[in-house]
Amino acid sequence: MSLLDVTGLSVVTDSGRALVSDLSFTVEQGGRLGLIGESGSGKSLTALAVMGLLPPGLTASGSVVLDAPGLGRTEMVGAAESRLRPLRGRGAGVVFQEPLTALDPLMRVGRQIAEPLRRHRGLRGAELRRAVAAAIDRVQLPEPDRIARAFPHEISGGQRQRVALAMALAAEPALLIADEPTTALDVTVQAEVLGLLGELIAEKDMALLFVSHDLAVVSGVTDELVVLKDGRAVESGRTADLLHAPRQPYTRSLVESARTFENALERITR
Amino acid sequence: MSSPVLAVRDAGFAYRGAAPVLHGVSLEIAAGRSVAIVGESGAGKTTLLRLLLGLNRPTGGEVLFDGQPLDLRNRARMRAFRRSVQSVFQDPYSSLDPRQRVRRIVSEPLRSLGLAGPDTDGRVAAALAGVGLPADAGDRYPHEFSGGQRQRIALARATVCDPRVLLADEPVSALDVTTRVRIVDLLGELKESRGLTIAMVSHDLSVVAALCEHTAVLESGRVVEQGDTREVLGAPSHPYTARLIASVPRLLSALRLEKHDG
Ligand SMILES: Nc1ncnc2c1ncn2[C@@H]1O[C@H](COP(=O)(O)OP(=O)(O)OP(=O)(O)O)[C@@H](O)[C@H]1O
Ligand SMILES: Nc1ncnc2c1ncn2[C@@H]1O[C@H](COP(=O)(O)OP(=O)(O)OP(=O)(O)O)[C@@H](O)[C@H]1O
Ligand SMILES: [Mg+2]
Ligand SMILES: [Mg+2]
Numbered sequence: 001m002s003l004l005d006v007t008g009l010s011v012v013t014d015s016g017r018a019l020v021s022d023l024s025f026t027v028e029q030g031g032r033l034g035l036i037g038e039s040g041s042g043k044s045l046t047a048l049a050v051m052g053l054l055p056p057g058l059t060a061s062g063s064v065v066l067d068a069p070g071l072g073r074t075e076m077v078g079a080a081e082s083r084l085r086p087l088r089g090r091g092a093g094v095v096f097q098e099p100l101t102a103l104d105p106l107m108r109v110g111r112q113i114a115e116p117l118r119r120h121r122g123l124r125g126a127e128l129r130r131a132v133a134a135a136i137d138r139v140q141l142p143e144p145d146r147i148a149r150a151f152p153h154e155i156s157g158g159q160r161q162r163v164a165l166a167m168a169l170a171a172e173p174a175l176l177i178a179d180e181p182t183t184a185l186d187v188t189v190q191a192e193v194l195g196l197l198g199e200l201i202a203e204k205d206m207a208l209l210f211v212s213h214d215l216a217v218v219s220g221v222t223d224e225l226v227v228l229k230d231g232r233a234v235e236s237g238r239t240a241d242l243l244h245a246p247r248q249p250y251t252r253s254l255v256e257s258a259r260t261f262e263n264a265l266e267r268i269t270r
Numbered sequence: 271m272s273s274p275v276l277a278v279r280d281a282g283f284a285y286r287g288a289a290p291v292l293h294g295v296s297l298e299i300a301a302g303r304s305v306a307i308v309g310e311s312g313a314g315k316t317t318l319l320r321l322l323l324g325l326n327r328p329t330g331g332e333v334l335f336d337g338q339p340l341d342l343r344n345r346a347r348m349r350a351f352r353r354s355v356q357s358v359f360q361d362p363y364s365s366l367d368p369r370q371r372v373r374r375i376v377s378e379p380l381r382s383l384g385l386a387g388p389d390t391d392g393r394v395a396a397a398l399a400g401v402g403l404p405a406d407a408g409d410r411y412p413h414e415f416s417g418g419q420r421q422r423i424a425l426a427r428a429t430v431c432d433p434r435v436l437l438a439d440e441p442v443s444a445l446d447v448t449t450r451v452r453i454v455d456l457l458g459e460l461k462e463s464r465g466l467t468i469a470m471v472s473h474d475l476s477v478v479a480a481l482c483e484h485t486a487v488l489e490s491g492r493v494v495e496q497g498d499t500r501e502v503l504g505a506p507s508h509p510y511t512a513r514l515i516a517s518v519p520r521l522l523s524a525l526r527l528e529k530h531d532g
Contacts, residue, residue: 154285156316158311180417184360186517189310213444243521255521257447268499
């Protein structure tokens with residue numbers, strides 16, 4: 001049985017517009033799947049639908065089965081909120097695309113990271129404080145004491161994004177869903193964070209659903225890819241195969257434009 | 271070389287009750303040119319843009335607009351400043367009013383600058399089309415858009431009134447390559463045809479290379495290197511700049527590695 005089994009997932013608006021259509025993919029325990037596509041292709045809505053977190057006005061159909069060890073098999077589509085809540089964090093954790101919208105503006109960063117550590121791992125007191133410091137340190141944040149005491153608006157954009165990642169990782173979810181988790185990071189920090197993410201996922205045997213618009217980034221962290229266009233999967237398969245021998249013209253054009261763009265930089269830096 | 275529209279001279283800055291985050295920063299943004307500000311997360315890039323925008327006052331040194339110190343109390347000068355300078359913030363979603371339709375959000379600068387008129391709808395439609403959003407986008411609310419679409423709404427708002435200067439904080443970070451090229455082309459075109467001056471924070475060095483003549487590298491609140499983009503990126507003199515260039519995720523190297531793995 002796969003950890004996550006998505007079959008025929010569709011998302012439509014109340015007015016009947018289809019935003020995601022008939023999407024199917026699976027993520028095995030410890031597996032790393034990338035979801036890639038242009039801006040507006042339906043990546044974030046797919047991630048939200050998997051978590052049962054679609055905003056009002058949008059409806060999912062099809063099937064999303066999460067089978068997290070020790071938490072039972074759950075059909076996420078149409079499940080009651082009370083059924084989904086215990087799964088969030090531990091079963092599946094998510095790093096949202098816009099960290100500012102996920103962080104509580106009125107709560108210090110340290111307390112926000114402590115929350116999942118307390119709830120899911122039962123830590124208290126000095127042990128909890130140490131775990132918060134370790135969680136901050138793990139995502140390469142400098143000055144852990146100051147960051148822990150700061151409110152979200154008192155740290156930089158890239159620092160906020162790493163706080164959001166630290167929060168999701170703190171619960172040690174069976175499946176980590178990361179929606180563009182490094183877009184606010186400069187390339188040096190991004191490389192460090194992606195490296196750490198890979199190590200941590202392997203160490204804890206977590207699975208990863210990695211949403212990205214950046215083929216170069218996604219190819220470094222995933223084994224398999226689903227290419228989305230206008231809410232539909234145009235191609236899927238092993239990351240290496242897709243990069244070397246894309247079958248669909250659309251995937252080919254993605255690889256081509258990524259290369260062209262890269263070449264513009266190479267011309268200067270060589 | 272033309273005189274700078276905006277400049278900071280030996281500027282320092284500390285947030286209240288905290289250690290300084292900018293030290294002796296000097297930067298000139300010449301009319302019609304584009305300047306990139308690059309550097310590690312937390313280096314002070316957003317803070318520097320906030321000084322240039324007059325949202326924070328430097329704790330040392332000064333910010334100059336058209337050669338004169340930016341004085342937040344001089345209302346006539348500040349009006350001229352606001353007519354000239356538009357900005358895109360790093361977290362675009364939080365700068366879009368959730369209760370307003372996108373048409374109203376994008377036309378806001380036209381209204382607040384007294385430029386609204388019979389051509390407002392046309393200008394808004396053109397600005398939205400320019401960033402590649404569909405024609406019906408104006409009728410919808412910000413929460414009905416994807417992350418990259420929201421980023422482009424913020425960019426449409428900042429360019430709708432034909433500003434002299436655009437200050438943009440990571441304006442393409444949420445965009446895929448195809449959409450990114452489109453935005454780079456759009457900004458390049460505004461630069462050519464309207465003489466738009468751009469100061470942009472970006473960690474995408476390809477965008478920097480394609481759009482900006484001048485690059486300043488910020489590390490821990492200090493400009494460690496600045497100059498012609500080709501020279502800074504092509505022959506970096508500071509180790510941090512070299513590290514920055516080496517860390518760019520590359521598809522080609524990913525492909526090469528895969529090949530070695532078999
Ligand atoms: N609440 C909503 N109501 C109506 N349409 C929506 C809503 N949310 C998103 N959409 C539309 O659904 C499409 C897919 O959005 P989604 O956020 O999944 O894109 P994405 O692939 O994550 O894009 P990006 O890379 O820009 O973040 C977009 O065209 C968007 O405008
Ligand atoms: N309101 C604030 N109060 C105190 N410190 C702050 C505040 N805002 C930012 N800082 C700190 O100032 C430093 C510079 O922040 P800034 O936002 O300018 O960085 P940045 O270069 O834009 O980083 P990023 O690339 O991550 O967005 C960071 O260490 C940050 O934590
Ligand atoms: Mg998205
Ligand atoms: Mg910033």
